[in-house]
Amino acid sequence: xxxxxxxxxxxxxxxxxxxxxxxxxxxxxxxxxxxxxxxxxxxxxxxxxxxxxxxxxxxxxxxxxxxxxxxxxxxxxxxxxxxxxxxxxxxxxxxxxxxxxxxxxxxxxxxxxxxxxxxxxxxxxxxxxxxxxxxxxxxxxxxxxxxxxxxxxxxxxxxxxxxxxxxxxxxxxxxxxxxxxxxxxxxxxxxxxxxxxxxxxxxxxxxxxxxxxxxxxxxxxxxxxxxxxxxxxxxxxxxxxxxxxxxxxxxxxxxxxxxxxxxxxxxxxxxxxxxxxxxxxxxxxxxxxxxxxxxxxxxxxxxxxxxxxxxxxxxxxxxxxxxxxxxxxxxxxxxxxxxxxxxxxxxxxxxxxxxxxxxxxxxxxxxxxxxxxxxxxxxxxxxxxxxxxxxxxxxxxxxxxxxxxxxxxxxxxxxxxxxxxxxxxxxxxxxxxxxxxxxxxxxxxxxxxxxxxxxxxxxxxxxxxxxxxxxxxxxxxxxxxxxxxxxxxxxxxxxxxxxxxxxxxxxxxxxxxxxxxxxxxxx
Ligand code: NOJ
Numbered sequence: 105x106x107x108x109x110x111x112x113x114x115x116x117x118x119x120x121x122x123x124x125x126x127x128x129x130x131x132x133x134x135x136x137x138x139x140x141x142x143x144x145x146x147x148x149x150x151x152x153x154x155x156x157x158x159x160x161x162x163x164x165x166x167x168x169x170x171x172x173x174x175x176x177x178x179x180x181x182x183x184x185x186x187x188x189x190x191x192x193x194x195x196x197x198x199x200x201x202x203x204x205x206x207x208x209x210x211x212x213x214x215x216x217x218x219x220x221x222x223x224x225x226x227x228x229x230x231x232x233x234x235x236x237x238x239x240x241x242x243x244x245x246x247x248x249x250x251x252x253x254x255x256x257x258x259x260x261x262x263x264x265x266x267x268x269x270x271x272x273x274x275x276x277x278x279x280x281x282x283x284x285x286x287x288x289x290x291x292x293x294x295x296x297x298x299x300x301x302x303x304x305x306x307x308x309x310x311x312x313x314x315x316x317x318x319x320x321x322x323x324x325x326x327x328x329x330x331x332x333x334x335x336x337x338x339x340x341x342x343x344x345x346x347x348x349x350x351x352x353x354x355x356x357x358x359x360x361x362x363x364x365x366x367x368x369x370x371x372x373x374x375x376x377x378x379x380x381x382x383x384x385x386x387x388x389x390x391x392x393x394x395x396x397x398x399x400x401x402x403x404x405x406x407x408x409x410x411x412x413x414x415x416x417x418x419x420x421x422x423x424x425x426x427x428x429x430x431x432x433x434x435x436x437x438x439x440x441x442x443x444x445x446x447x448x449x450x451x452x453x454x455x456x457x458x459x460x461x462x463x464x465x466x467x468x469x470x471x472x473x474x475x476x477x478x479x480x481x482x483x484x485x486x487x488x489x490x491x492x493x494x495x496x497x498x499x500x501x502x503x504x505x506x507x508x509x510x511x512x513x514x515x516x517x518x519x520x521x522x523x524x525x526x527x528x529x530x531x532x533x534x535x536x537x538x539x540x541x542x543x544x545x546x547x548x549x550x551x552x553x554x555x556x557x558x559x560x561x562x563x564x565x566x567x568x569x570x571x572x573x574x575x576x577x578x579x580x581x582x583x584x585x586x587x588x589x590x591x592x593x594x595x596x597x598x599x600x601x602x603x604x605x606x607x608x609x610x611x612x613x614x615x616x617x618x619x620x621x622x623x624x625x626x627x
Contacts (some may be wrong), residue, residue, distance in 0.1 A: 105419060113202060114306065114373045114396055114470060115430045117154035117570055118560055121474045123438045124161050124183055125169060125530060126510040129523030130297035134530050136510065138184035140523070142192045144513070145199055147542060151478060151553075152560035155202035157308050157375075159438060161189070165215050167277040168494050169508075170206075172213035176295045186302075193303055202305035206377070209292050210311035211278040219279050225270050234288055236271035237264075238321065245269075251323045252348055256495040258350075271321075273314060273348060275494040283315040286544055291358060293364060300368050308380045312376035312389065312398070314525060316354050318347035350380050351537075358394040365396075375399060375432065383423040390429035397432050397470060404440050406458050410446045410597045414579035417586065421574055424469075431469035435460055436477050442507050445483035452621055454480045458613040459595050462585065465563045466593040466625060468572040473556075476511050479540050480552030484509045490531055509533055514543035555613065562611045566591055566627060595623040 122141060129137025138161065150154060160170030161183045172182070179189050195205050212219055218234050219313035225231035227239070238249040240263065248261035249269055254276075261269040262276040274425045281288045296307065310563045325345035358376075373396035380386045389398040400420050406412040424431045435443040437456070444518040447456035457480065464471050483506040496503030510529035512520030518533045519526065520541050538544065545551035570589030577585040582598035585605065596618055604618040605625035 110626055112371055113154060114371065114375075116468070117202070117470045118152070118563070119155045119204065119470060119472045120148055120151070120153040121157045121159070121437060121472060122303075123159050123169075123475055125507055126508050127475055128511065129519075129529065130184075130511065132524045132527050133182070133184055134519075134523065134527050136190035137182065137218075137477060138179065138192050140498070142188070142195050145195055145201065146194075149199040151472065151557055152564070153201065154307065155204055156196060157472070158206060159382060160206045160310075164213055165277065167213070168275055169492070172211075172275065172278045173208050173216075174213040174215040175217075176207075177298050196538075197303070201518045203303075204297055204306040204308055204373075205304050206310055207292070207295065207299075208310040208454060209281070209283075209288075209309045209552065210314040211272065211274060214277045214279055215258040222270075223264060223281075232268070233285050234282060235283050236321070237268045238271070239268050240267065244424065250321055251326070256353075271317075273311075275498070277494075280317075281315070283353070283357070284319065289360070293360065296361060296364055298388055300364070300372060304363075304372075305370065306373035306375065309374055309376045309378075309395070309463055312358075312395075313350045313354065313378035313380055314348065315357060316351035318351060319346075322347055324348070344381070346381065350378070350385055355388060355391075355394060358389065362393050362395065373397065383419050384426075387423045387427045387429070390424065391427045392429075397430070399434055399472070400432050401434065403433060403435055403460075403464065404437070408460070408597055410579040410582045410584035410595065413460070413584050413595065413597070414576050414586070417463075417467065417574065418576060431467070432472060433464040433467060434472040434474075434488040435464060436474040436507070437472070438474065438508055439504055440507065442474075442477065443482045444477075444480060449482055454481065454552065455614055455621040456597075459550060459597075462559060462611065462613050462625065463593055463595050464624035465559055466567050466575060466586075466588055466591060468588065474507075478553055479545060480610075481509075481511075481513070481537075481540060483507055484531075484534055486531055492530070505531060512537040512539050512541040512556060535586050558565070559611060559613075562625065566610050566625065590627050592620070592626045592627065593623065596620055613627040 125136045127136040128140030128144040128435050131138050161172045161179055163175035163178045163180045164170045164172050164240050179186055192205050221231040222235055226437040233453050239245050239462035245267050248259050252260040254260040256275050260273055263269050272278050273280055375397040376389045376395050378389050378398050386398055389395050402416040406416045420431050444453040444457035447453045488507040491505055493503030510522045511533045514521035516538045522529050570591040575587050583602055584591055584595040592605055596602055602618045604624050609617055610625040610627055612624045617624040
């Protein structure tokens with residue numbers, strides 16, 4: 105039973121992220137697709153999720169696996185057709201599962217008609233004014249217009265044959281739009297309406313904090329920041345000068361999008377992917393007249409420790425409370441190392457991942473799951489000859505391919521039922537995944553899949569009824585204990601067994617409540 109009839113369904117929703125090319129392949133070409141999703145929806149219904157978020161499936165040359173969109177209003181033929189999309193959407197709705205699609209407004213593909221027209225047109229033309237074309241510096245304009253670096257490595261500017269440069273905060277095949285040009289905003293409002301008219305329930309907004317850059321496109325002031333550590337990540341961001349991120353003008357866009365969403369029936373929503381520098385700036389995206397949710401990435405950065413988990417919870421809840429919004433929680437996605445591996449890998453990593461998942465699911469708000477975490481999948485070491493992540497290809501350093509390996513569904517050998525036949529998927533699957541297939545885990549009550557199914561069911565029965573009041577009872581001695589109404593969540597992040605509080609044990613992530621690397625829900 106999902107909460108399909110709850111008018112503000114997204115407030116407490118469990119949303120399952122589908123990375124389309126790696127979820128399920130309907131036609132045997134080695135790439136996940138729309139038909140594959142439709143066929144596997146019953147798995148998600150049985151898991152008990154309320155919604156799916158689909159990563160980009162639009163027409164795209166796939167340099168960044170769909171985050172380089174060439175046509176925002178069509179399905180890439182590799183993934184199917186608009187009819188296949190409608191079929192998938194209808195089937196999901198029939199099962200009580202909402203559908204959120206990804207929208208990529210910061211940049212397009214260099215194959216988008218607008219960018220192609222911009223390349224054909226002269227400097228200073230209306231066509232170029234939809235993107236950020238500028239003259240270079242140096243005697244002949246041979247130097248980039250400023251010192252900005254691409255997130256994927258190297259300068260954020262590429263020069264075109266007539267000598268001008270265009271800005272791309274990501275790959276050079278992903279030119280940034282100029283959101284100060286009203287044509288861009290108008291185009292995206294049409295895109296939103298196109299998908300809302302088809303019946304989608306919401307949007308995940310890619311790089312939501314990036315649309316506007318400081319108008320002067322001035323140099324970034326580079327300061328020495330301490331070596332990266334998960335603990336200091338938020339602090340580091342506060343010290344950095346960021347003329348390319350989180351500009352105040354972006355909020356007007358989301359006020360307009362709020363009105364569009366509101367004009368449709370059924371509580372349509374949007375969730376921002378906004379890597380903001382502080383929790384306070386994150387909260388600005390979810391003011392009452394802006395977006396419904398923003399991803400809270402704190403948990404992606406937090407190490408395995410009771411103290412850091414307590415900090416994530418307290419910090420998040422206090423900041424969303426200021427704007428009267430509900431929190432979101434996420435432990436894994438297609439851009440980060442899977443949490444079982446972050447917490448040490450192997451049986452310990454998986455045990456900790458299950459315990460952290462229970463902590464997340466006990467909290468009020470919406471939880472985002474990443475495909476495969478319900479199987480306890482770990483990051484895969486993908487051989488270099490298979491790398492496809494543009495950041496890995498640019499920098500030569502292993503990138504995000506390891507969390508994007510196609511899902512094992514059944515059978516003893518790759519492709520593990522990913523698609524029909526024996527054709528291999530776009531990234532190779534480890535042979536030991538035969539023990540981790542959905543088929544192998546479904547029948548085993550101690551499997552991670554069975555655990556996730558139970559956890560989502562108990563969450564619906566116990567956690568959702570427990571109200572929204574959270575109290576951190578303790579995070580001493582590496583044991584986190586917090587309550588949500590009459591529900592108590594106990595997580596032992598330490599290395600010695602402890603006694604859990606008195607009460608009825610509703611769920612335990614391992615065999616013994618209070619054991620190391622184990623979470624327990626009690627009432
Ligand atoms: C964030 C997406 O999650 C990531 O996969 C993508 O590479 C960048 N945005 C650029 O669109």
